[in-house]
Structures are given as C-alpha cells and as structure tokens.
Amino acid sequence: MRALVIGATGAVGSEVVKALLKADDWKLVRVLARQKASISHPKLQWHVGDLFFDQFISNHLEDITHIFMCIGTTRKKTPDRDTYRAIDYGIPVRTAQLAAITDVYHMLVVSAIGSNPKSWIFYSKLKGEMERDVAATALPRVDFFRPSTIIGQRPERRPAEEWAIKIDGWLGGLIPNKYRAVRAEQIARAMIDRARLTEEGRYFIEKAEILKY
Numbered sequence: 001m002r003a004l005v006i007g008a009t010g011a012v013g014s015e016v017v018k019a020l021l022k023a024d025d026w027k028l029v030r031v032l033a034r035q036k037a038s039i040s041h042p043k044l045q046w047h048v049g050d051l052f053f054d055q056f057i058s059n060h061l062e063d064i065t066h067i068f069m070c071i072g073t074t075r076k077k078t079p080d081r082d083t084y085r086a087i088d089y090g091i092p093v094r095t096a097q098l099a100a101i102t103d104v105y106h107m108l109v110v111s112a113i114g115s116n117p118k119s120w121i122f123y124s125k126l127k128g129e130m131e132r133d134v135a136a137t138a139l140p141r142v143d144f145f146r147p148s149t150i151i152g153q154r155p156e157r158r159p160a161e162e163w164a165i166k167i168d169g170w171l172g173g174l175i176p177n178k179y180r181a182v183r184a185e186q187i188a189r190a191m192i193d194r195a196r197l198t199e200e201g202r203y204f205i206e207k208a209e210i211l212k213y
Contacts, residue, residue, distance in 0.1 A: 001195070002028040002063055004104075006051065006095060007070030009035055011150055012110050015188035016068050017044075023192065032060055051091050054098060061102045066195050069095060069109040081122070089130045100138040108191045109134060111144045113207055131204075140200045145191060148207055149181040182210055189213040 003020050007013035008031040020029045021041045030045040031037070037046035049056040051071070069092045078084045092109055099107060109131070114121070117128035131144050190205060190213045 001026050001065050003030065003066045003068055003195075004060065004064045005029065005031045005068045005070065006033075006057075006091065007068075007072065007110070008033055008046075010070055010072060011184040012187045012191075013068070013070030015185045016070060016191060019185075019188050019192050020068075025196070028063070030060055030064065032057065052086060054094060057095055058098045061099055061104060063103075064099075065103070065105050067095060067099055067104055067107040068191060068195075069107060072110065085126060089126050089133075092130050093133045096134040096137040096139055096142070104139065106141045106143070106195060107134065107139050108143045108195055109145065110187065110191075111146050113146050113148045115144075115146060135202045141197075141203075143191070143194050143203045143205060145187055145205045145210060146207060147182045147187055147210055150187065151181050151183045182207060186210055186213045 003026055005013055005017055005020070008017045017029060017031060017039075020026045021044060026043070028043055028045065029041070030047070032047050032049065032051060034048065034051065036048055037044070047056075047060055051057065071087060071091050073084060073087045075084065078087060096107055111131055112123065112127045114124045115127035115131055116124050117132050119125040119128060134144075135142055187210055190210045193213065194203070194205065
C-alpha cells in the first residue's frame with residue numbers, strides 16, 4: 001500500500017506519518033505540505049507546495065492507493081471565513097475529486113463530531129458539507145472520522161482546546177463518553193487499521209469507535 005498524507009504537520013497527521021513509517025505493509029509515504037520536513041526516512045517523500053493549487057496535488061497522486069486527509073485550521077489562525085472554507089472544505093473536496101480519476105482506492109478523512117450540512121453552526125455545517133461532497137465523488141471507499149476535542153502535539157497553541165482538555169480531565173466520568181477528548185494517536189491508529197479494509201462504501205467512524213484504539 002502507498003499513502004499520501006495531507007495535513008502531516010498537525011496533531012493527527014504527524015501521528016499518521018509516524019505510524020505509517022513503522023508499518024511494514026506501507027511501501028511509500030508521500031506527504032504534501034506547506035512546510036519542510038522535520039523527519040527523514042527511506043520510504044518518506046516530502047513535497048512542499050501550495051495546497052490551494054490543483055496541479056500540486058494531482059502531480060503527486062501517481063501510484064497512490066490511500067489518501068489520509070488530516071488537514072484543518074482554526075478561527076484564531078484563519079479568521080477569514082472564505083480562507084477557512086478553502087482549507088477545511090476546499091482541500092479535502094478537491095483532493096477527492098482529483099483522486100477519483102486515478103487509481104486511488106481509499107480516502108480517510110478527519111472530520112468532526114456533530115458534522116451536519118444543515119447545521120446552523122459554521123464549523124459543523126462546513127464539516128458536514130465537506131463530508132457530503134467528498135462522499136459524492138467516485139472514490140471506491142471513503143472513511144470519515146468524527147472525533148471531539150483532540151489531544152496532541154500541535155505547532156501552535158489552541159487555548160480553547162487546552163481548556164476543553166483540562167475540563168475533560170477534571171470532570172472525568174461526568175462527561176458523556178461521546179464528548180470526551182480523544183488522543184491524536186488513537187485517531188491515527190483507527191485510520192491506519194481501517195485503511196486495511198477492502199469493502200467499498202462510505203463509512204462514518206464516531207468517537208466511541210475511535211476510543212477502541
């Protein structure tokens with residue numbers, strides 16, 4: 001199997017890359033990013049470019065069997081809604097559309113709890129629209145992962161998530177399991193485990209299932 005990872009410098013994406021490099025059944029790990037690599041490995045290919053350009057993405061889809069889409073931003077980092085939408089919606093959807101005319105079989109996407117294209121909440125609506133339009137492509141299989149707050153190493157601080165993680169720790173079992181924080185490495189393990197499945201279709205992996213990893 002040969003993987004393409006987008007969002008490899010984030011909390012989940014970095015864990016995905018590390019796990020793929022350790023796994024013997026992955027022969028190639030190709031990363032598309034806006035930053036230079038901080039790691040090296042014989043089967044790692046790291047390409048720096050602009051993810052807003054289709055050509056940059058399409059130029060690196062050859063020989064890829066699986067795409068791990070871990071891209072995401074925040075309102076603090078990206079206050080402009082159009083730019084936010086271009087990242088969290090545009091990059092996954094355009095990548096899926098480009099991949100659908102190649103030999104890519106399986107796309108695995110980090111989405112979010114509560115994703116719903118009809119939601120009145122901007123973030124939930126955006127994620128729901130992304131899921132809907134990625135699912136509408138001709139890719140044989142797509143898995144959407146819907147975690148709540150994610151615990152992991154990030155290149156930038158996210159105060160809102162830090163507080164959510166603290167509250168999660170303080171209240172413990174008082175918080176419904178559906179809304180408790182999940183570790184980035186759990187999401188990565190879930191993604192890589194499900195990447196080995198071969199049935200075609202559209203699958204939505206909720207928080208409870210992610211926690212099994």
